[in-house]
Amino acid sequence: MKKSRLRFIAPIAVITALALSGCSNSNLGGTADADPAAEAGPIKIGAVLDVTGVGASLGVPEQNTLTMLAKQLNADGGIGGRDVELTIIDNQSTEDGAAKATSKLIESDKVDLIIGASRTGPSLAMRPIAEAAKIPMISVAANVAIVKDSEWVFKTAQNDVVVLERILDDAEAKGYTKLALVRDATGFGEGVADYITELGAERDITLVMTESFEPSATDFTPQMTNVRGSDADAVIIWGINPSAGLAQKAYVQLSVNKPVYHSHGISNQAFFDAAGDAANGVVAPMGRLLVADQLAADNPQRTVIEQFKADYNEAYGEQPSGFAGHAFDAWHIAVNAIEAAGTDPAALRDELETAQWTGISGVFKMTAKNHSGLDASALILAEAEDGRWNLLKD
Amino acid sequence: MFTDFLQLTVAGLSQGSVYALLAVGLIAVYTVRHVINIAQGEFAMLAGLGSAWLTASGMPLFLAILVAILTVTLVAIAMERLIIARVKKLTPLTSIILTLGVSTLLQAIMLLVWGPEAKGVPLFPGTNILIGGVSIRSQEFWMIGALVVVGGGIVLFYEKSRWGKALRACAEQPVAARIVGISPVAASVLAFAIAGFVGAVAGVVASPIYLSLWSGGVLLGLKGFVAAVLGGFVSFRAAIVGALLLGMIEAYVAGYVGSGLRDGAAFLILILVLVVRPQGLVLKPTAVRV
Numbered sequence: 310m311k312k313s314r315l316r317f318i319a320p321i322a323v324i325t326a327l328a329l330s331g332c333s334n335s336n337l338g339g340t341a342d343a344d345p346a347a348e349a350g351p352i353k354i355g356a357v358l359d360v361t362g363v364g365a366s367l368g369v370p371e372q373n374t375l376t377m378l379a380k381q382l383n384a385d386g387g388i389g390g391r392d393v394e395l396t397i398i399d400n401q402s403t404e405d406g407a408a409k410a411t412s413k414l415i416e417s418d419k420v421d422l423i424i425g426a427s428r429t430g431p432s433l434a435m436r437p438i439a440e441a442a443k444i445p446m447i448s449v450a451a452n453v454a455i456v457k458d459s460e461w462v463f464k465t466a467q468n469d470v471v472v473l474e475r476i477l478d479d480a481e482a483k484g485y486t487k488l489a490l491v492r493d494a495t496g497f498g499e500g501v502a503d504y505i506t507e508l509g510a511e512r513d514i515t516l517v518m519t520e521s522f523e524p525s526a527t528d529f530t531p532q533m534t535n536v537r538g539s540d541a542d543a544v545i546i547w548g549i550n551p552s553a554g555l556a557q558k559a560y561v562q563l564s565v566n567k568p569v570y571h572s573h574g575i576s577n578q579a580f581f582d583a584a585g586d587a588a589n590g591v592v593a594p595m596g597r598l599l600v601a602d603q604l605a606a607d608n609p610q611r612t613v614i615e616q617f618k619a620d621y622n623e624a625y626g627e628q629p630s631g632f633a634g635h636a637f638d639a640w641h642i643a644v645n646a647i648e649a650a651g652t653d654p655a656a657l658r659d660e661l662e663t664a665q666w667t668g669i670s671g672v673f674k675m676t677a678k679n680h681s682g683l684d685a686s687a688l689i690l691a692e693a694e695d696g697r698w699n700l701l702k703d
Numbered sequence: 704m705f706t707d708f709l710q711l712t713v714a715g716l717s718q719g720s721v722y723a724l725l726a727v728g729l730i731a732v733y734t735v736r737h738v739i740n741i742a743q744g745e746f747a748m749l750a751g752l753g754s755a756w757l758t759a760s761g762m763p764l765f766l767a768i769l770v771a772i773l774t775v776t777l778v779a780i781a782m783e784r785l786i787i788a789r790v791k792k793l794t795p796l797t798s799i800i801l802t803l804g805v806s807t808l809l810q811a812i813m814l815l816v817w818g819p820e821a822k823g824v825p826l827f828p829g830t831n832i833l834i835g836g837v838s839i840r841s842q843e844f845w846m847i848g849a850l851v852v853v854g855g856g857i858v859l860f861y862e863k864s865r866w867g868k869a870l871r872a873c874a875e876q877p878v879a880a881r882i883v884g885i886s887p888v889a890a891s892v893l894a895f896a897i898a899g900f901v902g903a904v905a906g907v908v909a910s911p912i913y914l915s916l917w918s919g920g921v922l923l924g925l926k927g928f929v930a931a932v933l934g935g936f937v938s939f940r941a942a943i944v945g946a947l948l949l950g951m952i953e954a955y956v957a958g959y960v961g962s963g964l965r966d967g968a969a970f971l972i973l974i975l976v977l978v979v980r981p982q983g984l985v986l987k988p989t990a991v992r993v
Contacts, residue, residue, distance in 0.1 A: 362918075528718060531965075534707045534958055537707075583821075
């Protein structure tokens with residue numbers, strides 16, 4: 310070919326190729342048409358987890374759990390003979406990482422359901438994307454804002470409001486009237502001060518001081534010094550590990566000497582690793598997983614919990630944390646719903662809204678209005694002693 | 704009120720000691736080689752993670768720390784020999800990009816080997832004391848002590864010992880130093896070894912309280928950089944003073960203004976120094992280095 314001709318053809322060819330590839334990805338129909346071939350192919354479940362970054366102590370066990378459960382399920386024949394394809398993407402504990410991962414899962418991987426993220430901030434970033442695409446999403450993070458007034462988003466971690474109820478009930482019983490709060494500065498800690506004020510109003514408890522810390526923080530001297538100087542009767546530290554554990558360590562080292570509660574964000578071994586001896590005496594609400602051996606023999610959750618602990622220990626050589634339990638519940642709730650209703654998004658969402666599941670995080674009863682399905686009975690109060698949790702109040 | 708101020712000051716001094724050690728490492732390398740070592744923070748994290756892993760595997764604490772510090776020193780020397788020394792025309796910009804690459808490489812290795820979760824060395828022996836309402840942790844004594852011993856030692860080395868003076872000669876008058884017989888290769892290796900050693904000490908001594916993480920070196924290195932700028936990137940003493948001040952200002956900002964603004968304080972100081980007084984805290988701005 311003559312050089313001048315080639316000069317025209319080459320760019321036109323490139324542009325055509327790009328345009329064609331662009332067209333094939335987007336859904337020109339606008340709605341998710343039921344593709345007959347998809348009904349027989351694998352069921353696709355996507356997961357966006359905080360595997361690296363500040364949420365790693367949550368994301369890694371969740372990743373382990375989902376991988377293990379997907380393997381088990383496929384070995385048992387999948388769902389109705391169809392294999393389940395699990396795609397896990399690490400959002401690096403960032404909000405935009407989570408948003409990008411969600412878009413990718415929905416648009417290129419074409420998943421039927423998404424599980425994630427491990428923490429509140431990324432989950433909130435994922436929520437609008439799932440809702441716009443009308444794909445059901447099950448989060449494993451704490452803040453009730455994730456599911457408030459949502460049509461498509463559910464969650465399996467206990468709501469922060471419910472956790473605070475347990476803490477404030479205990480504080481009221483012990484006669485504390487003034488509380489100080491040291492909270493995670495991200496979405497997980499967002500709104501906690503308001504909930505405490507609200508719930509405290511009914512119990513004659515006021516919030517006298519709020520301090521915050523980044524989840525990546527390692528020095529807590531300023532916050533703990535301020536708390537020490539306040540007139541609070543008790544302190545609530547609201548964060549995840551390692552920052553919550555380090556905060557507890559600083560709390561003890563700076564001789565704050567006030568009773569302290571933590572959130573359910575510390576329900577893993579990393580708390581003891583970070584806080585060491587300083588963890589002794591900490592009271593926190595959490596699911597029943599970490600005190601499974603102290604539950605009554607007829608507790609409905611006991612069988613599920615012990616089976617999970619055995620399976621996880623066999624697969625990974627260590628005990629699972631409460632967060633692994635949230636992922637376990639999300640998976641089973643999702644799989645049960647898909648078994649009953651198939652993969653059509655609207656039917657799946659409707660089925661999820663009626664989900665009932667006795668799981669690790671609690672006994673779930675989802676409804677159209679309540680996409681969390683758990684109330685205060687899902688939590689127990691535990692006290693830390695020498696590297697283990699003792700059941701205080703069921 | 705006053706006890707709070709003292710409490711924050713103590714925290715600031717111990718954090719500042721870590722920054723000071725890193726700044727010493729940065730300046731040591733820069734004065735001899737005109738290389739801004741972006742990987743300085745990673746030396747600290749590498750030593751911290753390494754010693755945490757060794758103690759978890761059963762090695763006694765001080766042996767583990769020694770092994771970790773020695774290993775990181777060797778890594779620094781390897782970095783110099785294998786990467787820095789091979790570049791013929793080393794401008795500060797090239798050096799930044801090169802060391803940034805090394806920093807990324809080290810971070811990836813640390814992530815692969817030790818995973819994404821933070822790990823800490825067990826607390827060094829000692830007891831916490833409570834003076835007049837101010838609680839001082841034993842580890843903070845170790846951190847400040849490390850600065851006094853190691854940082855002070857490096858300063859004395861540069862000023863009193865023969866090799867130290869040889870390094871200063873290389874920095875001030877590279878050509879004349881070569882003529883006199885001071886090997887530029889040896890000087891370069893020694894400078895990087897010092898940087899690795901000092902960074903490792905900082906990482907190991909801070910690890911029990913602040914934990915070591917694969918990605919923690921970036922912010923730490925940047926704070927060390929700010930401290931080095933406060934020293935005009937030439938003076939060890941000014942950098943040490945600057946680092947201690949930086950630590951204290953960060954603690955005050957976090958305590959009195961808001962803890963979210965803590966890191967911002969460091970960078971605000973950086974901008975102010977570069978704009979208003981580029982020679983930092985150095986009293987006599989001279990053309991002579993070190």
